[in-house]
Each structure stands twice: as C-alpha cells, then as structure tokens.
Amino acid sequence: MSAEPHPTLPPVRLPSDAELARDALVAPLFARAVRLARWAGPHTRVDTGGELAAAQLSEAAAALGFDAADEDGPALASQAWRVAVDTGLVDVADPDGAGDGEDGDEDYGTAVPGEDLALVTGGAPGEVLGLWLAALDTVLADAAVPDLDDLVDALDAGGEIDFDRLDWNPGREADFLDGVLANLYLLTVSGHGASDGPIPLPVLAASMVIPEDMGEPTDAVLEQVSDAMMRLDDQFRQLEPIGLVEFRPVDEALMAEADDEESAAAGSAPGPDSGPAAGEADDEDVSRYGLVRLTPLGLYGIRARMLEAGVTAPAVGALADKGADALLDAVSGYPEGAAHAEIEQWLAGRELPDAVAELLAAARGSDEGGPLRRLRCQQALAPAGPEAEQAVRAVLDDPELGGLARVWLSERGAADVPAPDGAMVFWLTVDTIAAQLAADGETAELPLLMRSLTEHHAGFFDQVWRVDHPATAYVLEAMGRMHPDKKAAKEARKAAFKARSRQG
Structure with a gap:
C-alpha cells in the first residue's frame, strides 16, 4: 500500500479472527470463487493466463446459480474465477501447444481445485483471512483499471492501449485508491466512521483533492472533486462484493437530473460538485451522492495492507x-x-x-x-x-x-x-494540567480547571513557580494564555518567567 496516511493512527477495534474469517467466507465474491474452485475439474478449459475459456463462462455462471437470462452472470463468473486462480483456490496449467486441433478448437490448459481450497473448511481463521487478503489484492487491482468502454476508446491502430490518450497511469491509480482507503480508515478509527454513520462520498473525494490549507474551493477544484466522486462510485461498487465496504452508490436519477439541468441552465441547481459540498443538503440529499463505510473485515484488510507497507496501525x-x-x-x-x-x-x-x-x-x-x-x-x-x-x-x-x-x-x-503537604498539592496540580495539555491540547474545559485551582489556593502563583516539576514553566505559560481572569493570566506569565529562570 503506497499511500501515506496520518503518521500516528488511532487504534482500531476488531472482532476476533474467527468472526472475521466467517465474514470473509460469506463475502459474495469470495464465496463465488470457492464455489468455482469446487466446480473445477477435468472438464474445465482455460486460456493462457488461466482465464476460463469463453465457451465455459455460461457453465461457470450456471454453477454459481445464475439464470441463462442473467446478462451479468458470465462477467461475475469470470471475476470470481480470476479470484479463485489468484488466491490458489484453483491450480491451472497453461496450454502446452501440443493439441492436434482436429475439432477446430484452439489448445486449452487445464484447471483443478488447488491445495489451498482445503483451508476454506479445514484451515485456521488466520489462514482463511490470508486467502481473503489475496482475493482483496486482486479486486483492488481490478478496481484501479478504467472501465471497458474507456479501454476500447483508447486502443490505437495496432490494437494496443494508448495510455496517453486514456490518461491512465496504473501506479498513479493504485496510489489514489490506496490513499482513498487510508483516508476512509482514518475517518473510521478516529470516530467518524462506523460509530457515527457512513462517510458521504463527496467528503471522501474532497479529502483526496482539496488541500487542507485551501479556503473556498475554486470551480476547477470542485469539478475535480466531482470527477473523483464518480471514480470512487465505480470503484466502491467493485469493492463491496469482496466484503470490504458497505456502499450506497450515487443515485443514478440524480446524475440524470444533473445532466438535464446542466443542459437547460448551467449552474441553476446543485449538481454532484455543489450539493453536499455547499453544506445545505439534508440527510436524504447527502445519501443520494453516495455513502460508504468500511466493514469490520474491511478495517482488518486495510490495516493489514498498512502494516505490510510499514505503517504503524495499532489494534486494541x-x-x-x-x-x-x-x-x-x-x-x-x-x-x-x-x-x-x-x-x-x-x-x-x-x-x-x-x-x-x-x-x-x-x-x-x-x-x-x-x-x-x-x-x-x-x-x-x-x-x-x-x-x-x-x-x-x-x-x-x-x-x-x-x-x-x-x-x-x-x-x-x-x-x-x-x-x-503543600509541595505535593502543587506538584500534583502541575502534573495534572500538563497531562491534560498532552492528552487533549488547549480545550475549552481547561481554563475552567485553571480558574478552580487558582481560586482554591491563596497565593497560587507565588508558590507554584518553585515546584520541582519539569513541566512547571510550560504549564504556567499555558495558564498565561488560557486563564479566563486577565489578572491571574498576567500573574501566570510572571511566574512562568521565574520558573524558566530557576530551571536555568
């Protein structure tokens, strides 16, 4: 994972490995991959690279329970097969070129259930999760690829992909998706995710596009946010079946409305780049722009990738x-x-x-x-x-x-x-304020504590600067800034100067 999330991540609370493994096994895409691995056998034919032969996609779809009339069945079967191959649930042998081709078919390789398939029912929870993480890698790689229509449009005369025309850099796209997931992880473990509800898609997109020090975003930046939001909508649709996220996609009717309104009168009504960002939409309006939440399994998966990349991501x-x-x-x-x-x-x-x-x-x-x-x-x-x-x-x-x-x-x-004794009282006072400053910074409650302490000790500042505590001067300087009584704040600043002088 190449993204660089917040350097000190809060700890995440995760279920047990056994609970997470159960979640992995029922993730729709992983479950389909397991079913196809069990279906694989002598009849299974694969092309170079392990892809199922085109003629067998309908059989694979039927094995997954898709009706012949279901247009999505073959595509979903192909995706599940790719996951099965990449995770070792299936072992494939590429075509060896030795076929006689008498029936007019090209040469095909073979596929059989892999050794790792036994881990699904007989492995430890950690081994099941290892298979799921391998499946996640495959899905993330697929999610970073443009959709098929874009790829077809970018083919040059020789049938090769023109990357300049496509404006797609594989490394850049993978880094972008890693960064998005790192931000989503941080929002979640910081208390803004699973416990407080899902994250609006425009918020997540803005976190990747708008610099922290930018004031009012320009129209060009808002357009970038809108573009990023639509990319994420497509990517999260692909990531949901592996169990990484719970996702409510962008309302397609909203997109149609935005297109109609833009054609009729540009800017006359909020589009995907102005509605939720304006801060005026109600909850229902925001949800139409897409909502996403990392599942517990998703938190486990993103944390595992962060740890692998050397990021400190503690778990409770x-x-x-x-x-x-x-x-x-x-x-x-x-x-x-x-x-x-x-x-x-x-x-x-x-x-x-x-x-x-x-x-x-x-x-x-x-x-x-x-x-x-x-x-x-x-x-x-x-x-x-x-x-x-x-x-x-x-x-x-x-x-x-x-x-x-x-x-x-x-x-x-x-x-x-x-x-x-008096010395202990003043030492404990300095220690307590220093701890509060270290824990939460200069909060609104701290001045009230400072007022209470100084009002209950006559001559507080005449005595406290002598306290033999390494944080004495630091605490007095903070009191000089924060004490709600101006006279006391001035006394605190004088006492801080004395403490600094005493400490040399």
Missing part, C-alpha cells in the same frame, strides 16, 4: 501480553475511549494487585511523557476495587505517585489517608 488488544510500561507509553497517544478499551483488555488477563503495582511503577518518570502516563494510570485504576488498595497505599510516600494514590483512596472512602 495488541498490548495484552506486553508490560505496563509498553501499555502506558502506547495508550498515552490513544483517544480516551480506545485507551480505556486497551487497558481493560490488559487488566483482564492479570491478577489485579500485581497489575496495579506494575502500572504504578510504569507511571513514574520525569520525562516529557510522564504526566500523561500518570493520567492513563489513574484512569486504569478507576474501576479497581478493594483488592487494589494495598498496592496503591504502597506508593503514598512516592513524590510522583503519592498525590494520585491519595485521590484514589479518598474517592473510595478509605480510612487513614494522610493529608498531602
């Missing part, structure tokens, strides 16, 4: 067998929901007292990532019950974890919780 649960240090370092960069899910799975396979002690030990550190590790550790401990208390009490005197431990014990009404 992948850290279950790692140490607490690896867990906290990783989830520090996750969205909060994904971090909770990962921590839950990590805790599920461990004895809680030992796991809590390991988490607390991993949360220590004066490095830049320390505050956020402690925040994730605190979130991990939130659901823990009384069995965690001993491990938490063990760090009450720790300068970095003592405040966290006191908060946890107090929230549970524990007895004999020592009151923190």
